[in-house]
Amino acid sequence: MAEVAIVIPGIMSSELYDGDVCVWPGEWNELIRPYKKMKHLLKPELEVRDIIRSIHYYGLLGSLISALEACGFSEGAEKGTLMVCPYDWRKDNRVAAERLAECVKQMRARHGADVEINLIAHSMGGLVSRYLLESGDYDDANCPGFSSIRRLITIGTPHRGTPVALCAALGQIDCWYLNGTQVKELAGHEDFPSLYQLMPPLDEPFLWNTDPSARLGPVSPYEKDVAEILGLSVKNLTNAAKFHAALNIERRPPHVMYFCFVGTGQSTIANVQANFAQPQYLNPTGVESASGGDGSVPIWSSSLVGVQQLAVSGSHATLYKTSEVLRTLGALLGKEGVLCTDLKSNLVRISVHDEVVKANAAERIAISMDKPRNELDATLVLRKLVGTEAAPLANPPTLPVAPVTYKGAGIDSLSLTIICPTDPGLYEVDLVVAGLSIAENKPALIVQA
Structure with missing residues (x-):
């Protein structure tokens, strides 16, 4: 019996091409300056290629693939046990579900009737997966391998949508x-x-x-x-x-176990408010809830009733990089202890509210600890990795941004607001004590011109 995994990315996380032109993602200068390929992006028929594994020296889904390879899964056209499911993220998710069905068929053809299939989905990819499983449009007759799906693992999926x-x-x-x-x-x-x-x-x-x-x-x-x-x-x-009407947890196939990773600790829009008495002056405003989700998806949406879930402090776009997710993912895949075996205690996790910001904009930073601290005396720094020339800087300058000090009752999280740099580029955020990092991760901050 072979056990395999299919990774389904979220919105904006698959490459789109118009002939030889890479429409999405754009070039480096389009990340820090206005995007110039809208005419291409608005064309209905673009070619889907790979998932977006990294963007301009910053790792994205590639890190999740590497983690799964550490578990023993491998990509490959012959007997590969790991497959990615890129799709045209602009289009109806029902179309994306068709692509996922093709991936399931391929895994069934590769490994036979006794294959066990794990679906690992980030963000909108979880909705695509649920449509495949719950809509009633798919079964073994039109999707051989459907009954071989054993798990759906969602990471930051907006099961009830997101405001x-x-x-x-x-x-x-x-x-x-x-x-x-x-x-x-x-x-x-x-x-x-x-x-x-x-x-x-x-x-x-x-x-x-x-x-x-x-x-x-x-x-x-x-x-x-x-x-x-x-x-x-x-x-x-x-x-x-x-589309929403086709999703119903009560129609979950009995042979599939669901598990939800729920992002927490970030200020997240929980509802939208507007005064409809004077429509001509309408100005809808997203109202945020402190620590109410992962920055994009509220806590109330990223879990399902009657489904196992794990709350993880982290930001939406990189939730799959956190040690809790990796460690638990390894256990769910029968590889307990394989991932995050080098976990270090007493480190902090940093999350940014917006990965892409304007120069001199205010940006919220959240810091979470693995256990309560009574004291902290550190400095938040920004390290500039890439400038306007789209090449890594040989000697990345480190910019001290703000002291982070605390003394008192034990806390397991804190937040602060910084002013972003004037110079555009790719920065990493770090927290240092006496020049040494105490951060488990170093999130990216893209400063636009």
Whole structure:
């Protein structure tokens, strides 16, 4: 019997090509300056290639693949036991589920009827996986290997959607390469409904009316008149509602165990509020909850009723890099003790609220400890790794940003706000004591011009 793993990435985490032109991800100068390939990105038919393993010297999903290889899984066309499932993240997640079904078929063909398949999904990839499992559109007849799926492991998946998706669809959120206006343009395209499918479903009251007479009553963006007031795509909202309706934990196949990693410790948008009494002056605002999620997905959305879950302090984009996730993932895959065998105690974990920021912008940093501390005397520093020339700096300058001091009752987390550098580039965030790092991780901070 062979045990295999399929990795399903989240939104914006697969390469897209237009012929020989790499449309996504963009070039380094498009990360720190305006993205120039929107005309390409708006073309419906782009070629999907690999998952995005790294971006400009900063490791992303490649680190998860390396961890799985340490568990004994291996990529390869012949008898490989590890497969990635890139997909066109702009399009309907039901299309992505078709690609996942093809991966399942390939694993069944490679390893035979007694293969055991593990699905490991980050963010939106968990919704793609659940559609495959719960929609009723797939079984062994049209997806040989379906009954061989044993586990779905989700990492930061918005099972109940995330309010920040509405803010993004309204053009309020910048992300990798794209500014808010570009995000809105892409999300509103009727060929690309995936961002709308990340919004909370019809029965989740996440949009509140702040008109005093409404007494914070919920408003549904799925209602046509509300959607038009907000400037949303009615067609994409209808599409999203149908997609959500196909997800039902009660239809989970009995042969599949679910496990959820839940990101915590980060300020996260929990609801969106607007005064609908005067639509012409409408200004929807995402309201954040301190430590309410992973920075993108609220705690209430990243878990499922009746499903095992593990809360992990960390930020959404890199939750799969944390020691708790890796250690637990190894155990779930029958490789207990293989991953994170070199865990060191008394280190801190650093999380950034926004990985991509403007020069001189205020940025929130969260620091979590593996056990309560009564005292801390350290310095938060930024280390510039890449400048505007898209090449690693030979001698990365270290910029002291802020002292981080505390003395008193035991705490296991703290947060602070820094002002980002003026010079654009790729920085890593670190916490040092007497010149030595005490951080388990060093998250990236991309400063745009």
